[in-house]
Amino acid sequence: MAFDLASLTRRPITTTDAAALAELLNAIEVVDDFGEYYSESDAADQINAPLLDLDRGTVGAFDGDRMVGYSSAAHKPLAEGVHRVVVSGGVHPEYRRRGLGAQLLAAGIASAKVLHTIHHPGLRLAVDVQNNALNDSALACYQAAGMTPLRWYSHMRHPLGAAIVDVPAPEGFVLEGYSGDNDPEFYAVGNEAFLDRRGGVPMPLEQWRGLLGWQAFRADLSFLLRDADSGAAVGMLLTFFWDADTEATGVRDAHFMRIGTCRAYRKRGVAGALISHALRSAQDNGFDRASLEVDADSLTGANGLYERAGFTVVRTEVGYTLNV
Structure with missing residues (x-):
């Protein structure tokens, strides 16, 4: 042209x-x-x-x-x-x-x-x-x-169905769905967990409100894990779904936008239980697959966690940076 x-x-x-x-x-x-x-x-x-x-x-x-x-x-x-x-x-x-x-x-x-x-x-x-x-x-x-290449990101998908690995909540922990009452705990857990990302800083409350204000946010497929004894929220998972994707592809994709575990509760099955429950809930709600994005060199080893849950890499994106 x-x-x-x-x-x-x-x-x-x-x-x-x-x-x-x-x-x-x-x-x-x-x-x-x-x-x-x-x-x-x-x-x-x-x-x-x-x-x-x-x-x-x-x-x-x-x-x-x-x-x-x-x-x-x-x-x-x-x-x-x-x-x-x-x-x-x-x-x-x-x-x-x-x-x-x-x-x-x-x-x-x-x-x-x-x-x-x-x-x-x-x-x-x-x-x-x-x-x-x-x-x-x-x-x-x-x-x-x-600009120079700095980081690679894996886009991963899960086919649901028989590929779902059922992981129960660890003993002494309880799962609950997102609500207005526990929104502050979702926000707090997410901010603590994401501090371990490279360059991670807390998400301002205004930005959090804007994110959860998107029409794509699925509160019914977003979950919190709580320590039953202390009452502390220890892990969270947020799910989003875009109608436009389904209209274009015919596929209903549950996208896990944010998954995080508080530092003191890592290596105890918190994230695995949240992911398993979210995958099963997506399956029960008629979704065709689930997806997420992860830093290919995640400092917390998230890649292995997602692979064990049944996710596979379908696309790689590369991040470039310019130090000014």
């Missing part, structure tokens, strides 16, 4: 762009295979993320009313040592190989610098991106911008 880069309009993304963003993301998915499809409401959830600075952190490239590319920089409200700003973006397949991707990546890096100056000027800045490991053109774009 012939077009002039100079003819494209570039401006911050606004809350009225949800339909255009969903159309763009779905066109990208056909080629790049992230396993994600978007409805207009899903795109609106992304745009309306509580901590996303639309004016300073986003750029949309438009050909008339059609969004043909975008970049988005998300700063960290809390950071220690290094402020890691995550930049995401993409270009419509019909508009590739003209330099638009490089321009949008440069815009994302520039946005990251602006946000860093505002929020954490006293820390070092690292700009992180992530893409399908098979997307050679995107990886070449990152390398041309001076």
Whole structure:
């Protein structure tokens, strides 16, 4: 497709762009295979993320009313040592190989610098991106911008059915579903557990509220494990489901977005029991499979846990970083 880069309009993304963003993301998915499809409401959830600075952190490239590319920089409200700003973006397949991707990546890096100056000027800045490991053109774009590969992520799936390994809750622990009453405990357990991720910092409450406000959140498939004696919440699992994925693929996928165990209760079967119960619940609720993403070099050994539960790797994504 012939077009002039100079003819494209570039401006911050606004809350009225949800339909255009969903159309763009779905066109990208056909080629790049992230396993994600978007409805207009899903795109609106992304745009309306509580901590996303639309004016300073986003750029949309438009050909008339059609969004043909975008970049988005998300700063960290809390950071220690290094402020890691995550930049995401993409270009419509019909508009590739003209330099638009490089321009949008440069815009994302520039946005990251602006946000860093505002929020954490006293820390070092690292700009992180992530893409399908098979997307050679995107990886070449990152390398041309001076970015280097840092981390790999495994996208894993479970077929449910006979592959489910039944793991009962450890003796002295009880399972319970998500509710408004135990929401603070889900939040607290998740924050403690995720501190052990590389660069892990607590999730601000505002961001937590935004995440659980997505239409995709499945409270009925999200679970907490509690120590019956002390009453302490020790593990949690959050599940999400996107209708748009099913409409595009015909497959109902229960995505385990966050799984965590408090440090003092690890190696005691907490996560295994939560995963087993969630898999069985997904099966009973008519889902076709379950999925999750994990750091391929997880510091807590999560990869082995998921493999023992019956998950297998279906796609790898690679994270690149730029130390500024």
